[in-house]
Amino acid sequence: MFKRLLLVLASATLLLSAASRAADTSDTSLVLLTENFPPYNMAKNGKNFAQGDNINGIAVDIVREMFKRAGINYSLTLRFPWERIYKLALEQPGYGVFVMARLPDREPLFKWVGPIGPDDWIMLAKADSKITLENLEQARQYKIGAYKGDAIAETLAKQGLAPLVVLRDQDNAKKLLNGQIDLWATGDPAGRYLARQEGITGLKTVLRFNSAQLYMALNKDVPDEIVTRLQTALDQLRKEGVVDEIMGRYL
Structure with missing residues (x-):
């Protein structure tokens, strides 16, 4: 009888605990x-x-x-x-x-x-750019624009490519067009969308160097x-x- 009572109390405690956890998460x-x-x-x-x-x-x-x-x-x-x-x-x-x-x-x-x-990582260049790249190492000789704090910028910096970072990624579209940078390291489709918002089209992808989610x-x-x-x-x-x-x- 005593053992049965203990089992009942233990079961009740488990149920109350589960109910309490459920209430906690439902109120989250x-x-x-x-x-x-x-x-x-x-x-x-x-x-x-x-x-x-x-x-x-x-x-x-x-x-x-x-x-x-x-x-x-x-x-x-x-x-x-x-x-x-x-x-x-x-x-x-x-x-x-x-x-x-x-x-x-x-x-x-x-x-x-x-x-x-998806967020593929790409290098964009102006439509009339003569730059061709087969790998990221070949981009080292160029001025690369990126977005401060972004994973792309952090990865490039770790690999010693020293990107020139801005606080708004869309500013890189203008810098690319004005010749302030040679390449824009950005995401796809984000980069093209941002460029269109600035009235800039025709940029070409010269390298796709990572595929991320x-x-x-x-x-x-x-x-x-x-x-x-x-x-x-x-x-x-x-x-x-x-x-x-x-x-x-x-x-």
Whole structure:
């Protein structure tokens, strides 16, 4: 009789604990941060600060659908610069940032949900440029523009290519056209989209040197259950063709 009572009490404790954990995760509200990175994330007014419905883009639309499917609350803010929102997501419990390349040195720093979309790394040149490249090493002799804090810029710097960085990636399109740089190291499709926004077309790809995927990075304090629910929701959206449909709106 006593053993049976202990079993009942133990079972009740486990149920209460599970219910408590479920209540905790259901009440979770994540703080999501992003930056101007068209066509994945962008402020509708073109500014470097926006919140909620004033933000759109491929990744933003996918994230909204993902959180809706997963039943998780969130707030969304677009801020500047990238280094600031990266640091917040890294250090603040309940924070997340998107979109971000999932690089080996970043892997243990966050919990990841994705992939959300592709981000090939390319070197762009002017339409009339005579530059031809077969590998990244051959780019060393040229002036290369990149975006400060971006994974592309960091990778080039680690390899000793010393890119000239700017605070807005689209500024590199103008610098390329004006001859201030010879090559623009950027993402595809992001670079071409940004160039078009500046009225610049006809840039040519002279090197494709990496193929990456973009993710949402969550602070390591975010419960695993939340991460799993978000990943499951994203997988369902991709399986149903929703991700492709969203991309088709912008590209």
